[in-house]
Structure formats: C-alpha cells, structure tokens
Amino acid sequence: MGLKTIRVFHLSVAALAILATPALAYSLKFNTPGASDDLRNTIKGASLLVQSAEDDSKDAQDVLSEARADYNRIVSALFAEGRYSGTVSIKLDGREAASIPPLDAPSTVNNVTVTVTPGPEFTFSRADIAPVAPKTDLPEGYKVGAVAKSGVIVDAASAATTGWRDAGHAKAEVSYQNIVADHRANQLASDVRLAPGPLVTFGRLETSGNKRLRTKRLREIAGFPTGEVYDPKKLDQVQARLQRTGIFSSVAITEAKTLNPDDSLDVNLAVVEQKKRKIGLGAELSTSDGLGLNGYWLHRNLFGGGERFRVDAGISGIGGATGGTDYSIGARIDRPATFNPETSAYITTEISQKNEEDYTENAFDIGFGLTRIFNDKLTGDVSINYGWSKVTDDSGQTYFRQVYLPTKLTWDDRDNKLDPTKGYYIQAGVTPFVGIGGDTGTGAQVTGDLRAYRGFGQNDRFVLAGRVQLGGVYGSDLEETPRDYLFYSGGGGTVRGQPYQSLGVEVLDGGTLKTGGTEFVGFQGEARIGITDKIGAVAFYDYGYIAGGGDSGSQAGAGLGLRYKTGIGPIRLDVGFPVSGGTGSGAQLYIGIGQAF
Incomplete structure (x- = not known):
C-alpha cells in the first residue's frame, strides 16, 4: 500500500536588515474547500495573516514573514484535527509565498489568497503505547478506529510519562515513536515506547x-x-x-x-x-450599617524564622442608622512549621468596643491556637482563649468571663475565593465555653456555613450561588451567654435589605430586653450574570430566622446589584429592599470588594 507525501514547504529564516517599506493593509481571501464551518474556523484561527489582515502597520516584509510561518501553523492545525493529506497554498499578489526568496521580498502586497484543502479525516489503525504504569489514565481518543488527532498522540505520551513519574520513576521518557500515515486508506499507525528508568x-x-x-x-x-x-x-x-x-x-x-x-x-x-513590611487599607459602606474602615500593618519575617506579625485596626458604624460607632484593635503572630510542616501556631489578642442598638460592650480577648493544613482543600483550626467583656443594656451591666475552645474545619474547593464560579465551601465550628464567675454560663456554640456555586454558558458568564448559615447555643441560658455567641439577622452578611442586626429576640427581664437569639437559620441566593468581561449584574434574595428565650421571628430581603471586576476581586454594589418581617425601613445600599459570599 503506497504512501502519499504531504505537501508542506520547509524554509529557513534569515535575519535581514531591509529598508523600510510603506505601511499597508492587504485584501485577504481565505478558501477552505470541503471544510465544515468548525474546521474552517479552526484553520483561520491558526493563521497569522488572518489576525493581521486589517493591521495597516504591517509592511510587505512582515506579510511575507507571516505567510511563511502560516504554512507550518496551518498544517499543524490540520494534523490536530486528524487531517494528514491537506494542502496549503498562500499567494501574495499571485506568487506562492514559499517560492519568494527571502532576499527578494516585494515592496508592496495588495492581495493575499490562502487556499487550504483539508483532505479526509484519518483514523487510528494502530494505537500502541508501552509500557504503561498501573493506574495510568490514557486519553479516551487514543484507540483503534478513533479520529487520529495529533494532539491525542501527544496527550497519550504525556499521560504515560506522568503515570511513571507518579509511580516514582522521575526520569521516565519516550524512548521511541513510529507514526506512519497510510494515505490510501486514510489511516494512521502510532507506536510509542517508553523508558521508565529506575525507581527514584x-x-x-x-x-x-x-x-x-x-x-x-x-x-x-x-x-x-x-x-x-x-x-x-x-x-x-x-x-x-x-x-x-x-x-x-x-x-x-x-x-x-x-x-x-x-x-x-x-x-x-x-x-x-518579599519586602518585610506591608500596609493595607479597606472600606465598606452600607446605608444602615454606615461606613466601615479597616487597616493593617504586617511584618512578614519578624524574628528571621518566618513569623508573620500583623496588627489590625478597624472602625465601623460611622454614620450608621442603627447603634453607634464600633472600634477594635488586635494583633496576631503566626509561626509556620510548628511541630510539623503542615501545622502553624499563633497567638492572638484583641481589644474592642461595640455600640449596638440594644447594648454596648467593652471586650478583651487573648488566645493561643494551631492551624493544620490537611490537604489543599481541608483546613482545621483549634485554639484556647480567655475572654472578658462588660455589657451594658436595658437590664444594667453584666460581666462575662470565660475560657473557650473555638474549633473549626473548613473545606474549600472553590475555583476563585473572591469571585467563585464553581465549587463548594463548607465550614463547621463548635466553641465550648466555661464561665468564670456568676454572670457567665457554661455551654457551647455550634455553627455551620455552606456555600455552593454553579456556572453556565461560555466562560461561566451565568452563575447560580447559594449560601446556608446555621447556628445554635446549647447548655447556657440566654441571659448567661456572652453576647458574641448570640445571633442576629439583618445586614450584608445575613439579610440584605434589612437594617444591620435588626432582628433578634425580646425577652422579659423586669421589662422588655432586646438581645440576640440562641438559634439562627439564614439563606442567601444569587443569580450572577456577566454583561461584559468586566461588568456583571446580580439578583439576590436573602432570608433569616432567629429564635431564643421563647421568642422567634424571621425577615427577608431582595434586590439587585452590579459588579465591576478588578485584579483584587469584583467591586460590589447592592441595593436591597425588605420583603417580609417588621424591621425593614426602605432601600439599603451596600458597597464592598469581593462577592457577597
């Protein structure tokens, strides 16, 4: 059975110094007889001449150079589609570009005609590769009878080499390959041999x-x-x-x-x-929560052992519709590779003042903890802390003192933490606490945060995102529970369209006392739509439920938003409106960086 030679021109390239020629934009005709629309688009996508047809900054020498490069680029595109009998003709003002000597470039080029006859599809008559390591996944298309795309052969060789490397043979390589095209039968015989090398x-x-x-x-x-x-x-x-x-x-x-x-x-x-020190600033604005400002100072290598020392300060609630202004300042030092390479240790402390609608709190906290990276998706964190706070509300002053053990596991396989289009985020936490003194009870707070993302369409321009939050306090009476462990609903993190922490519970304590609840269920859903590569729109619906002390209530909000993508995540603008519940008071505006969740 005879073999037919593919007509491809192989030309050398010389570096030339030539006189400048006038700029031009040429007329291009691109012919692909017998090609489907998809194949035609693939061929045109490989052509430099197509990309430069309307670029009037190109001179004739540039056009000749791109034409000569297009022979191999187009033939490679044909091979990638299993076409091994194709022919390529590129004419510059009627002259075959491959026949023009490099030193005899035309002074002008007005008309370019590219004619590509793709030829028939070839199939594999043989698709051998050996030896293959156990558990190696070869491409599904590398088999007898499948379309013999050149990329499949490359992928098979790469997969087989990777299989041996994964099995400990670091120097595995392709030692022999024999690929023969039978142009009469339109078939390709492929035989690839590997040399695994020793176990390393x-x-x-x-x-x-x-x-x-x-x-x-x-x-x-x-x-x-x-x-x-x-x-x-x-x-x-x-x-x-x-x-x-x-x-x-x-x-x-x-x-x-x-x-x-x-x-x-x-x-x-x-x-x-990197540089030893770094300073960062951030801001977030909401019509109900007011303006929030935060900043940090970071030292990346404090004692020469990789210790990260960070000081954070924040002020929030500036000009807010509810409560007052909150302040906080804290410090944290992390030491990587403590006990083993996957475990880091940290010491953290914070002083804060909260001026909420139903209480004021001054607090101090200090703790020591460990963070363990189990794999690239699963992280664990546990610490032992001491907390002190003074709460002033309608019932008077209450002092809370407790030792607590916050523990959490986080599973995160999102494709992008600031702007995810697929994957899941699951965080489960439990915080046992032991009261020290008469005002503080003993119990545990349990929390859950589940998020899911699903993208649709080209480049995931349409994304459905959902979030469910769960929380509960067990073993401690409502009035004996530190305020940080209680739950509220309303605001950007729970229900947009409702004022910040507007929903809690009301209990009788010599009068009516407003406070947070011991049970919380929250839902947030978003439909994110990409309008352009930079601009997107969002429609959202949020729901929150709070219970505790014999009281309960729910609220919901919905609205629309805009997103503008930047290198540090999308800039977020949301406008929310109350849908249900008795706490709503008109539209709420939210501005920040990154998606809402």
Whole structure:
C-alpha cells in the first residue's frame, strides 16, 4: 500500500536588515474547500495573516514573514484535527509565498489568497503505547478506529510519562515513536515506547535566595521529603507550604538533570523574598450599617524564622442608622512549621468596643491556637482563649468571663475565593465555653456555613450561588451567654435589605430586653450574570430566622446589584429592599470588594 507525501514547504529564516517599506493593509481571501464551518474556523484561527489582515502597520516584509510561518501553523492545525493529506497554498499578489526568496521580498502586497484543502479525516489503525504504569489514565481518543488527532498522540505520551513519574520513576521518557500515515486508506499507525528508568528517591535539597529567613527554618517550612520515594505531588506541597507563608514573591523548584549513583534525585530550591513590611487599607459602606474602615500593618519575617506579625485596626458604624460607632484593635503572630510542616501556631489578642442598638460592650480577648493544613482543600483550626467583656443594656451591666475552645474545619474547593464560579465551601465550628464567675454560663456554640456555586454558558458568564448559615447555643441560658455567641439577622452578611442586626429576640427581664437569639437559620441566593468581561449584574434574595428565650421571628430581603471586576476581586454594589418581617425601613445600599459570599 503506497504512501502519499504531504505537501508542506520547509524554509529557513534569515535575519535581514531591509529598508523600510510603506505601511499597508492587504485584501485577504481565505478558501477552505470541503471544510465544515468548525474546521474552517479552526484553520483561520491558526493563521497569522488572518489576525493581521486589517493591521495597516504591517509592511510587505512582515506579510511575507507571516505567510511563511502560516504554512507550518496551518498544517499543524490540520494534523490536530486528524487531517494528514491537506494542502496549503498562500499567494501574495499571485506568487506562492514559499517560492519568494527571502532576499527578494516585494515592496508592496495588495492581495493575499490562502487556499487550504483539508483532505479526509484519518483514523487510528494502530494505537500502541508501552509500557504503561498501573493506574495510568490514557486519553479516551487514543484507540483503534478513533479520529487520529495529533494532539491525542501527544496527550497519550504525556499521560504515560506522568503515570511513571507518579509511580516514582522521575526520569521516565519516550524512548521511541513510529507514526506512519497510510494515505490510501486514510489511516494512521502510532507506536510509542517508553523508558521508565529506575525507581527514584528524593536526595538533597539545595537552597538559595533566602537572605533574612534562616536556612534551617526554610528547610523546616519546606518539609522536603529526603529519602522518600519520588512523587511530583510532594514537590507541589513543598512549593505550596513556602508560598502560603507570604514571605516569598517567587518560589522555584528545579529537579537535577541526572540521578545520583544510588538513584536519588537532588532538588534545587530558589526563593526571592518579599519586602518585610506591608500596609493595607479597606472600606465598606452600607446605608444602615454606615461606613466601615479597616487597616493593617504586617511584618512578614519578624524574628528571621518566618513569623508573620500583623496588627489590625478597624472602625465601623460611622454614620450608621442603627447603634453607634464600633472600634477594635488586635494583633496576631503566626509561626509556620510548628511541630510539623503542615501545622502553624499563633497567638492572638484583641481589644474592642461595640455600640449596638440594644447594648454596648467593652471586650478583651487573648488566645493561643494551631492551624493544620490537611490537604489543599481541608483546613482545621483549634485554639484556647480567655475572654472578658462588660455589657451594658436595658437590664444594667453584666460581666462575662470565660475560657473557650473555638474549633473549626473548613473545606474549600472553590475555583476563585473572591469571585467563585464553581465549587463548594463548607465550614463547621463548635466553641465550648466555661464561665468564670456568676454572670457567665457554661455551654457551647455550634455553627455551620455552606456555600455552593454553579456556572453556565461560555466562560461561566451565568452563575447560580447559594449560601446556608446555621447556628445554635446549647447548655447556657440566654441571659448567661456572652453576647458574641448570640445571633442576629439583618445586614450584608445575613439579610440584605434589612437594617444591620435588626432582628433578634425580646425577652422579659423586669421589662422588655432586646438581645440576640440562641438559634439562627439564614439563606442567601444569587443569580450572577456577566454583561461584559468586566461588568456583571446580580439578583439576590436573602432570608433569616432567629429564635431564643421563647421568642422567634424571621425577615427577608431582595434586590439587585452590579459588579465591576478588578485584579483584587469584583467591586460590589447592592441595593436591597425588605420583603417580609417588621424591621425593614426602605432601600439599603451596600458597597464592598469581593462577592457577597
């Protein structure tokens, strides 16, 4: 059975110094006889001439250069679609571009004609690849009878090589390939052979670039698995540990080109440290909550061991319709790689004053905790804290003192934390507390936060987003429960369109006392629509339910919003209106950065 040669021109490229020629925009004809609309679009998408047809800054030399490049670009596009008998003709004012000598470029080009005959689709008559490591997933299209797309062959070789690397053979490679096209039968025979190489273990870690961070601490944070069987995922973990410290602007990991005599593999780690200090500012505005301002000062490497020291200060409720102005200042220091590379320790403290509609609180808090990264989606956090607060409300002054143990697990597989289009976020928390003194009870607060996102359409321009919040306090009477553990509804984080913390409960305590509830259920739903690449619209509906002390109530709000995408997340503008409940008082405006949830 004979083989037909594909007509492709292979030309050398010379670097030339030429006289400037006048700028022009040429007339382009693009012919693809026998091609479907999808194939025609694919071919045109590979052509530089198509991309430059209306660019009058191109001179004739540029057009000739792009025409010569288009031969291989278009043939590669045909191969990628399983077309191996195609022909390509590119004529500049009637002359085949491949026949024009590089030193004889025309002074002008007025008409360009591209004719591509794609030829028939080829199928695999043979699709062999060996040896293949266990649990390797080869492309579904790499099989006898399937369309013989060149990219499928590349993907099969890549998948087989990756399979061996995942099994510990770091130097696996393609050792032989034989690909033959039968132009009479329109078939392609593919035979790929691999050389897995020896089973490899991790050798030494060579470090460079750290100036302020001690090398010993750099190695502890990296957690390089010397002596363990090679696994590329472990190198990804090393890089992730270093990046999440926030110390480095760049982390580069490079495997040695050759193995050591004992089949171990050395790895080079090069880092670039960021500036030691950083200052950040933020703001959020709501018609009911008022203006909120916050800022922080950060030191990325306080003692030379990767410690992050951060001071936060905030003021909120400025000009708010309910309550007064709230103040807070706090500090936190984190130490990565404490006990093991996946665990960080922290100490935190905060002083705050809240001036809410139904109470005023002065509070102090201090605690020590641990954060554990179980994998790239699951994180755990536990701490032991002491809290003190003085609450003034209609019943007088109450002092709360307690030792508490906040514990939470977070599962987060969203594709983008500030503007997610798919995935889930689930956080479950329990905070046991023990009262110290006569005014504070003993019990536990339990919370849940579940969010889901689903995108539709091209580039996920339409997104449905939903959030459910749950909360409860158990074991402690309402009046003996510290105010931070009680629940309110209303405002940007719960029900938009209702004033901030407008829904709680009312209980009799020598009169009527307004306070937070011991039970909470909240729902937020959004339909997000991309109008342009930068601008989007949102329709939302929120609902909240509060109960406790024999009282209960609910409220709902709905509205519309706009989003403007930036590099730090979308700028958010929402206008909400009350739908149900007795706390609403007209439209509420919310401005911030990032999606509402």
